[in-house]
Amino acid sequence: MYYEEPVFRPPCEARSLIIQVTLGCPHNRCVFCAMYKMKKYRVRDVEDVKADLRQARLMHRHVESIFLADGNTIAMNSDKLADIISYARHLFPEAERVSSYGGARFLKGKPPEALRRLREAGLDIIYLGLESGDDEILAMMDKGVDSEGMIEAARRVKEAGIALSVYVLLGLGGEDLWRQHAENTARVLNAMRPDFIRPRTLALLPGMPLYEIAREGGFREAGGETIMRELQVMLGALEVENAWFLSDHISNYVPIYGHLPEDREQMLASIEMALENPREYLGPRHLTHL
Numbered sequence: 001m002y003y004e005e006p007v008f009r010p011p012c013e014a015r016s017l018i019i020q021v022t023l024g025c026p027h028n029r030c031v032f033c034a035m036y037k038m039k040k041y042r043v044r045d046v047e048d049v050k051a052d053l054r055q056a057r058l059m060h061r062h063v064e065s066i067f068l069a070d071g072n073t074i075a076m077n078s079d080k081l082a083d084i085i086s087y088a089r090h091l092f093p094e095a096e097r098v099s100s101y102g103g104a105r106f107l108k109g110k111p112p113e114a115l116r117r118l119r120e121a122g123l124d125i126i127y128l129g130l131e132s133g134d135d136e137i138l139a140m141m142d143k144g145v146d147s148e149g150m151i152e153a154a155r156r157v158k159e160a161g162i163a164l165s166v167y168v169l170l171g172l173g174g175e176d177l178w179r180q181h182a183e184n185t186a187r188v189l190n191a192m193r194p195d196f197i198r199p200r201t202l203a204l205l206p207g208m209p210l211y212e213i214a215r216e217g218g219f220r221e222a223g224g225e226t227i228m229r230e231l232q233v234m235l236g237a238l239e240v241e242n243a244w245f246l247s248d249h250i251s252n253y254v255p256i257y258g259h260l261p262e263d264r265e266q267m268l269a270s271i272e273m274a275l276e277n278p279r280e281y282l283g284p285r286h287l288t289h290l
């Protein structure tokens, strides 16, 4: 089977069969992201991907779920992707879920019938990186799409019947813009109506353009207390119905899980507890596995 390192997948896809349908990210400009900076975006040949799927069938008696990597598989031709998904579904009828990353920059231009074809082929969930709902921050981070584009992309995914999991990047406003980051992210999430909201926390690491910007004084990294305040404001302003809030990433200070809206108070209480006990909860993070 063909794998070109590094390979990334959401933490919740840890038990999935990972198939690289594309390589790298066609945007590859976000200044907080170092994931695919060493790769040039390519779409793999459909027949090569199908050969990988056949090989995986020979190797695995049971496949729980399938994740189609790399960073923005949704950007490729939808007919070809639907063909791959149908083939994967045919070979792995036991798989409970087929999923992929999908950037709003590419989703907002997809015709509704293209997304419906992907759904009919068997695509269950798209992981979309909102990161921030604040237009100033999105532009500063070179995300390639504004908050309206994020909302439009979400509308198209939801209308196609595909579940939407949205990543939010805590700390992306730094110490200076944290409040507008929190408020506008909640505003945009309310409009996107995701099925899952997954916060991660910014970790400045060498290889990220933002790391160099911060070293030169252009970005003040947010501390643990600011991150918690940001989360508190964001969660307090969320008005989503029937959404899971899952803080399931190793970069986060505190694991916070719940279903919205009914678990909001319990999650806010966990944030309050972390703020009252900073030495216990808001110390240095262990980021070696990022």
Ligand code: SF4
Pocket (backbone or CB within 6 Å): 025, 026, 027, 028, 029, 030, 033, 034, 035, 036, 071, 103, 129, 143
């Ligand atoms: S954050 Fe997503 S869209 Fe931005 S460069 Fe990284 S993989 Fe590409």
